[in-house]
Amino acid sequence: MILNPKYAACWADYVHEAGSDAAAEREYFQRRLYRLGRTILYPPPLFAKSYIDDLAQASVELIKIVASIPDRIFAGDHRAWMRFLGIPEADADLLAPFCRPRLLHRATQFARPDFLPTESGPQVTEINVSTPIGGMATSEPYVDEFASLGFARYLARQGACFDRPATSELWLAALLAQCPVAGATQAPIMFEALANPADADASRQAFINLAGRGGFTVISGLLTRLTVEPDGVYIYGQRVHTVYTMFTWHELKQHVPYSLVRALAAADEDGLVDFIASPVSALFDHKANLELLSSERFAGYYAADELALLRRVVPPTFRGTPERVDDAIGQRPGLVIKPADEYGGHGVVFGAKTPAAAWEALVREAAAGTKTHVCQRVVGDLWRHEVAMPGEIRRYMACLGPMVFGGEYAGLLVRQTQQGGDTPVINVANGAEEGSGLAVW
Template identity: 30%
Template sequence: MNPVTARYLSDPALVDAVGEAEVPPAYRRYRQGNLLSRPLFVPEDDLLSCARDTIAVLDLLASLPSRVFDGDVTRYCSALGIDPVTSGLLASYHDGPPVQYGRADFYRNGSSFTMLEFNVASDLGGLDNASLHQALLGVPAFASFAAEHRLGYVDTAAAVVRSLRVASGAPDPVVALVCADVDLPAYRDLLGSVLEALSRLGLDVVLAGLGEVRTRSGRLFVGRGRVDVVLRYFTVDHVPANAPAVARILRAHTDGTCVLFTPMNSSLYSNKGALALLSDARWTSAEERALVDRVLPWTRRITPDLVDQCFQEREQLILKPARDFGGRGVVAGWETPEEAWKALLDEAVRRSHVVQRRVVPEPEPVVDVTTGEVGGWTPAWGLFVTPEGFAGTMIRAVPRGGGAVVNLGANSRARATAAFTYRE
């Protein structure tokens, strides 16, 4: 336990600071009580070091098609287990490296962070997390505590707003958060909280389904309003069912009348099979290898020759779909009986899955505000990057023994919170 955490836990005035914090209405509606009872605290140098590694890993991921497959995106997609239809779309969209925008998720032990996955995409949750930072600073006891320890944080929404303004080339662009119509009901609260966070910074933002996007005189419109930037909350998987709408957006982007942030090729790098390639020592230099070994656990795409090894090492492995997200389909070997694990491995060979070495994080002590008891919680640290660099954090946590999947959508025991930095 670091000294700031110890000091926080020892002060009765701070025990229910999160409960006292007045968060904005859309953020409150989205979280619906799923907040951890306290924020986390981390040395600033540790977090910035992890952010530098995160950006370096993204650069490596972006280089994989050229360094491993001579720029042949179709061969690269095949190695990742991407189906031919999606592969063809991605090959047609591949026009250079991805925009430096995404969120990498980590476990932390001591001063070291270990990467679990990298969401290289624009359809990210957590852009609204500074809503909690700011609300906590509105609680007098916490504000005094923050001043005493010189706590800091990076406002992710502010970093995103700056990036959207730079991408548009205009000081006051109109930005559309565009989601696939089929997903809009499930993600409306998340997107509403994101819209709230971006709007409070003076950005003109609208929320729309793909089916609401129209073209007039070569410009994109949502309803009666013109759009300068599309912040994409749809993926390549939505293209076949929404081809005309996606084509309108891509045409406007190509013609320079609207900016798509980010381009469609991000699926080439958010696929967990890309981390499996990166984990293979054949594709990196000695210096790069040192980075990968420091940041990434052993990760491989499941193939027939790995099944026996993965069966024998069940207690130390976790199985993940290569293209899914939100914790869906993730299975921990140490939580799975042998017979079921063997069946899962056999099925994974026929589909696109990766297996990853188990990472054991350091738990964080958390007070139950009802009972006063202190229990250990396992946090997953999400680190955002934008074109300007490190762009803040998003934290999710589960109680110790609460399951291997630390995700609000996939684990009912998961909670969200904020992280503040301090200087040692």
């Protein structure tokens, strides 16, 4: 039971009652939560509370397991972990100095597994571990804005209550727990660090508002504008207490000198700045970790309850190595191949949609290349839900992203796309609508 059956017909009933006002409400909601290049989903799916509670608990446990990988499986040998992931030697040389307990722990405090809901249970397709987690600055405004609209009032008249996770409170708690330098001052300055000079994300103000609730004054700009001095980190002559990175590992490699990143980590070690977070988060974010979670070869590293969870929610995944080429070729119709360190659906190819010869060439190229790819069993039996709008019925498939901050469930990012018949890549880069889901009872 994914949606709450008690309220399954409420939106259709509301559309029938409100008529064109329901469509106008949807347009109003879009304007209120506008973000460049994004479509905000409305109405929000009304999930059964028991389903979201289970998804939240699974997500929290999953992040704990991922955080334990370097010690649990590699006995603290981070070079061995990086070799398993296929990290190029030059990148491993950069990352190795950051593999310290404090920075490794900090790296996993902001995470979001992405699940495809199916009729037989949720299946995780990737685990995002990084500081710029999608949904953190928009989840609470989404729920707050929804609560003021006509459909929310209609639901209340039907007796419905919905969960309002304290996303910003939990994000701030997770952040402040990692900020001893900022905590020692009455007026901490946070530098929201960008890498790409072309970055013009319209969500910037939402993040500034979020950090402002924690007492930070936020300055946004390129990381390369910072200077690291013997007594601290500065921007335009002003002392910075916390550097919060809002870019990907790929952007860092393209736009930021490694020497600056090392200097910031050293300043963090010396108690001069809180560096949130170092590039070591890229190791936890890597899709090859899914082989460690799903392969029977590694089953002995997990307790019985952990193994039961992994077998329930993680589809079988393996790296596209030379040893697995025949497996990847032979299982083509049931596999999807992905670059292990990309995002936004880049480079994702479904075997069932690819001619056999082209698939074999792709698999062999991936196995011989320097960039790690993973093959994952295609998630089938996808859950679909219908949304009534004046004059039409839209049928959607969804991706659910429970946010986990500081080991606590902090809200649900939902992306959905209108059904196209095949297993889709559901993300904003491919035109999916984005918003929050509500746990309703």
